[in-house]
Amino acid sequence: MKFHLIKTDNSSKARAGIIETDHGKIxxxxFMPVASKGYIKSVPTSELLYNKNMPNIILGxxxxxxxxxxxDVLYQAGGIHSFMNWNHPILTDSGGFQIFSMRKLNKITEEGVIFKSIINGSSHLFSPEKSMEIQRFIGGDIIMAFDDCPAFPCSYSYAKLSLKKTHYWLDRCYSYIQKNPEKYNYKQSFFPxxxxxxYKDLRKYSADKISSFQVDGYAIGGLSLGETKEETYNIINLLTDLLPKDKPKYLMGVGTPVDILEGISLGIDMFDCVIPTRNGRHGMLFTWNGIMNIKNSKWKKDFSYLDEFGNSYIDRLYSKSYVRHLFISKENLAKEIASIHNISFYSNLLQKARIHIINNNFSSWKKSVIPLLKQRL
Structure with a gap:
């Protein structure tokens, strides 16, 4: 993988660049839509393949x-790309976040984590080596280290012990990928x-640790779990100053459109989050005029475009009244339309951010657009 830094905004740390992978340029x-199980909920893969306004990288x-x-199924299929018929980049998370999100169903040890299957309740040990092995078989272009994501809030002593485990596991992950090559005929890049x-001193220590590895990029995990926005942004700002400038920086699991613009201004290059699809399935739409609950009665006789300032064909194909009707009727098409719209909106938001970074007016544009994005319609 190669990363080319094209432009840095003069009045912020916002960056425009290009990531080259064997499955294409990014x-x-x-923003990477979440396809945890090999699909984006309520969104046909064809929408991403043939809609030029959509992102060309997804997350499994x-x-x-x-x-x-x-x-075994993925390996026989030739990897996740062949299985999905998706010949574009894919990033795979390691399973580390499930330590946090499924903490009532797992047991953490020094060796790894014993997960219980959400399908049949069977137990499975995920060690750092096992996570790397699985990711080799899945075949994502970018694979993540197996980490311990502590819940928020947590004590300093607990965070320190958790971080010690994360770094111990990172050493084992790195050792495994050095000794065990890819399963398919393309390269995989590893992000710690x-x-x-x-805790800023722990974050700084962690940044120093992972910067010592010869890797293609770096990720920031364990944020947006309940801490204040100010705490989130302060940690991001600290870390983007400490991490090498010539590698992409990935902020995991964040967030709202405003969070993403703030993250960009602090030097983040890559984002993922379930918000656009999860909120879309419940009728919350992000638009250039603000946030809209399409199920509200105020849209019942509003026959205007779904988003008159949107750049997706779907924004001008359906009216607010019609999409509300679909939701009230509990028609599955409603979830599909809303999810496609929100992913397209997120993608368009980052495309515009990139243009303004290159044109050197990102900060003023961000300042003007954030009040609109925060509005509740």
């Missing part, structure tokens, strides 16, 4: 793909993950 900053999850369909909760 223009940054980029090691734990979920291991549980179903299983690595910074943890440390909201």
């Amino acid at each position: 223009e940054t900053p980029i 999850n090691t734990y979920h793909l291991y549980i179903q369909p299983g690595i 993950i910074i943890q440390g909760s909201i």
Whole structure:
């Protein structure tokens, strides 16, 4: 993988770049839709393949793909790209976040984590080596280190012990990938993950640790779990100053359109989050006029475009009234339209951010657009 830094904004740390993978180029900053199980909920893959306004990289999850369909199926299919018929970049998370999100169903040890299957309750040990092995079989272009993501809030002593485990596991992940090559005929890039909760000295220590590895990029995990926005932004600002400038920086699991613009201004290149699809399935749409609950009665007789300032064909294909009707009727098409719209909006947001970075007016544009994005319609 190669990263080319094209432009840095004069009045912020916002960057425009290009990531080159064996499955294509990615223009940054980029938002990656979440396809944990090899699909984006309520969104046909064809929408991403043939809609030029959509992102060209998606995110899969090691734990979920291991549980179903299983690595034997993926390997026989020729890897995740062949299985999905998606000849574009894919990033796979390691299963580390499921330590946090499924903490009632797992047991953490020094060796790894014993997960219980959400399908049948069977137990599975995920060690750092096992996570790397599974990701080799899945075949993502970018694979993540297996980390311990502590819940928020947590004590300093707990965060320190968790970080020690994350770094111990990172050493084992790195050793495994050095000794065990790819399963398919393309390269996989490895990203370590910074943890440390909201404690700046732990975050700095973690950044120093992962910067010592010869890797293609770096990730920031364990944020947007309940801490204040100010705490989130302060940690991001600290870490982007410490990490090498010539590698992409990935902020995991963040966030709203405003969070993403703030992250870009602080030097983040890559984002993922379930918000656009999860919120879309419940009728919340992000538009250039603000946030809209399409199920509200105020849209019942509003026959205007779904988003008159949107750049997706779907924004001008359906009216607000019609999409509300679909939701009230509990028609599955409603979830599909809303999810496609929101992903397209996120993609368009980052495309515009990139243009303004290159034109050297990102900060003034961000300042003007954030009040609109925050509005509740």
